[in-house]
Amino acid sequence: xxxxxxxxxxxxxxxxxxxxxxxxxxxxxxxxxxxxxxxxxxxxxxxxxxxxxxxxxxxxxxxxxxxxxxxxxxxxxxxxxxxxxxxxxxxxxxxxxxxxxxxxxxxxxxxxxxxxxxxxxxxxxxxxxxxxxxxxxxxxxxxxxxxxxxxxxxxxxxxxxxxxxxxxxxxxxxxxxxxxxxxxxxxxxxxxxxxxxxxxxxxxxxxxxxxxxxxxxxxxxxxxxxxxxxxxxxxxxxxxxxxxxxxxxxxxxxxxxxxxxxxxxxxxxxxxxxxxxx
Amino acid sequence: xxxxxxxxxxxxxxxxxxxxxxxxxxxxxxxxxxxxxxxxxxxxxxxxxxxxxxxxxxxxxxxxxxxxxxxxxxxxxxxxxxxxxxxxxxxxxxxxxxxxxxxxxxxxxxxxxxxxxxxxxxxxxxxxxxxxxxxxxxxxxxxxxxxxxxxxxxxxxxxxxxxxxxxxxxxxxxxxxxxxxxxxxxxxxxxxxxxxxxxxxxxxxxxxxxxxxxxxxxxxxxxxxxxxxxxxxxxxxxxxxxxxxxxxxxxxxxxxxxxxxxxxxxxxxxxxxxxxxxxxxxxxxxxxxxxxxxxxxxxxxxxxxxxxxxxxxxxxxxxxxxxxxxxxxxxxxxxxxxxxxxxxxxx
Numbered sequence: 001x002x003x004x005x006x007x008x009x010x011x012x013x014x015x016x017x018x019x020x021x022x023x024x025x026x027x028x029x030x031x032x033x034x035x036x037x038x039x040x041x042x043x044x045x046x047x048x049x050x051x052x053x054x055x056x057x058x059x060x061x062x063x064x065x066x067x068x069x070x071x072x073x074x075x076x077x078x079x080x081x082x083x084x085x086x087x088x089x090x091x092x093x094x095x096x097x098x099x100x101x102x103x104x105x106x107x108x109x110x111x112x113x114x115x116x117x118x119x120x121x122x123x124x125x126x127x128x129x130x131x132x133x134x135x136x137x138x139x140x141x142x143x144x145x146x147x148x149x150x151x152x153x154x155x156x157x158x159x160x161x162x163x164x165x166x167x168x169x170x171x172x173x174x175x176x177x178x179x180x181x182x183x184x185x186x187x188x189x190x191x192x193x194x195x196x197x198x199x200x201x202x203x204x205x206x207x208x209x210x211x212x213x214x215x216x217x218x219x220x221x222x223x224x225x226x227x228x229x230x231x232x233x234x235x236x237x238x239x240x241x242x243x244x245x246x247x248x249x250x251x252x253x254x255x256x257x258x259x260x261x262x263x264x265x266x267x268x269x270x271x272x273x274x275x276x277x278x
Numbered sequence: 279x280x281x282x283x284x285x286x287x288x289x290x291x292x293x294x295x296x297x298x299x300x301x302x303x304x305x306x307x308x309x310x311x312x313x314x315x316x317x318x319x320x321x322x323x324x325x326x327x328x329x330x331x332x333x334x335x336x337x338x339x340x341x342x343x344x345x346x347x348x349x350x351x352x353x354x355x356x357x358x359x360x361x362x363x364x365x366x367x368x369x370x371x372x373x374x375x376x377x378x379x380x381x382x383x384x385x386x387x388x389x390x391x392x393x394x395x396x397x398x399x400x401x402x403x404x405x406x407x408x409x410x411x412x413x414x415x416x417x418x419x420x421x422x423x424x425x426x427x428x429x430x431x432x433x434x435x436x437x438x439x440x441x442x443x444x445x446x447x448x449x450x451x452x453x454x455x456x457x458x459x460x461x462x463x464x465x466x467x468x469x470x471x472x473x474x475x476x477x478x479x480x481x482x483x484x485x486x487x488x489x490x491x492x493x494x495x496x497x498x499x500x501x502x503x504x505x506x507x508x509x510x511x512x513x514x515x516x517x518x519x520x521x522x523x524x525x526x527x528x529x530x531x532x533x534x535x536x537x538x539x540x541x542x543x544x545x546x547x548x549x550x551x552x553x554x555x556x557x558x559x560x561x562x563x564x565x566x567x568x569x570x571x572x573x574x575x576x577x578x579x580x581x582x583x584x585x586x587x588x589x590x591x592x593x594x595x596x597x598x599x600x601x602x603x604x605x606x607x608x609x610x611x612x613x614x615x616x617x618x619x620x621x622x623x624x625x
Contacts, residue, residue, distance in 0.1 A: 168321050178361075178362060179349065180322075181354060181362075181421075181422075182362075183327070183348050184354050185348075185373050185421070186376075186377025186425060187348055189346075195373075196362060200364055231470070
């Protein structure tokens with residue numbers, strides 16, 4: 001942390017509130033409006049295209065309910081797994097420097113860059129009977145292909161970078177000195193983590209889980225290869241689109257958007273306040 | 279009691295080299311040095327959060343070099359306090375009490391006494407984020423002292439405070455040291471703090487201890503060119519010595535006592551060089567009078583630095599700005615300069 005109480009620099013970082021029209025500001029405003037509209041328009045258009053009757057009928061369809069439900073709970077399960085398995089690595093990356101750290105960080109980001117069908121193919125190739133690991137987990141009675149387990153594995157794979165990077169940023173924001181003081185007062189590294197680090201970083205951890213869930217809900221390309229059935233919402237939307245056309249896929253898409261939006265607004269609402277350090 | 283034995287710490291781009299330091303029980307020891315000298319790194323080595331390349335650290339006679347921070351019994355207070363922002367004042371202070379409590383009886387007496395002495399009683403239930411700088415600093419002190427550390431490390435504890443709080447905190451530190459017998463190792467770059475608080479001082483520069491000893495030793499008899507410059511002896515010149523005489527280039531000065539063995543420099547503070555503007559007072563300079571040409575003048579508020587050239591030697595004298603402005607001294611003029619033999623330090 002830098003020197004506290006430097007009011008001038010804090011003020012100069014704040015957005016300027018006096019608006020003076022000039023060419024630069026005009027161009028900036030116009031392009032900002034354009035880009036926001038670019039994101040919002042297709043979504044709004046899609047939400048208002050289906051009739052209320054179609055929407056009502058769709059939400060009473062048990063297949064649709066099951067697909068949206070599966071999408072959400074499998075994504076949430078992936079986020080919980082990312083939290084449980086990714087937190088130690090996020091903390092390690094935030095606090096230690098070691099040879100090859102940049103490499104590890106790049107590896108964490110790989111799932112963002114690898115094309116989605118490739119992810120599915122890669123996981124499938126390891127989970128099948130042709131691979132020793134596939135035979136091992138098969139012997140344990142676990143089925144990956146075409147199962148909820150497979151879906152969660154895929155979603156964990158694509159969601160992990162979002163959880164780890166967000167949690168890592170949260171840990172990095174805590175001044176190292178606070179943890180040093182805790183240690184000097186007699187607390188072990190574990191006690192320091194649970195009494196100081198987690199209470200100060202939990203918001204970042206929750207936001208990381210939300211982002212991981214959001215990424216997982218939107219996954220299609222990898223899931224469609226590992227588990228076409230049981231059907232998640234994106235797969236169902238695609239199936240209805242390719243089998244019956246645009247009109248039949250829209251109501252499901254609208255419901256998926258609405259349900260997810262509601263969930264994320266709810267979750268973000270209680271995690272919005274950023275942690276403060278004196 | 280704390281002792282560092284030829285401590286080496288190597289970090290990328292910086293190293294502590296051969297740090298030897300001994301702080302006696304109940305002592306107030308100040309480690310002073312310019313920014314980037316390695317002061318804070320010394321404290322962090324003692325706390326145990328930087329890898330030590332070589333050397334040993336003893337706390338109360340116990341070798342703690344390889345121990346983790348939680349087993350060293352070191353208290354630390356940082357400039358920015360590093361309070362736990364999610365805990366109240368009371369919980370901050372009580373944070374360490376559950377670990378390795380040696381004597382619960384003692385703790386029940388000491389913690390309330392500490393809270394009272396630091397005037398924190400009325401703040402116990404408050405959130406630490408809304409306290410003033412001075413209050414935060416007192417909470418940090420109470421938190422560190424609650425666990426009864428063998429030594430209290432202070433990392434520039436007064437630097438981030440408002441000037442009005444600074445004096446108050448200085449008194450708090452003095453009081454803690456005097457009445458609670460706390461052993462303190464403080465790091466600072468501030469002379470006033472050092473003079474006010476220190477019993478002994480070590481001067482650190484570029485990761486090495488330049489000099490250590492009492493205030494008089496370090497500030498009165500700097501042992502190296504850097505020490506002399508740092509403590510304000512801006513006239514620091516190579517010299518040859520012969521009994522009580524110091525031969526400078528084209529200038530001979532008399533000393534109050536014979537130069538110590540191996541001395542190679544003379545040091546004179548600018549304020550000890552007197553430019554004689556009126557008729558010389560009787561006995562001025564104890565025989566050390568010489569003529570010099572006035573060179574460039576730099577204003578520093580109430581005083582100004584006057585460059586002087588005497589023989590082949592360039593000196594800086596300090597003069598009240600008023601005297602220069604009154605035209606008593608002018609650049610290019612010849613002036614008479616006097617310096618007391620006792621103010622010339624052979625180093």
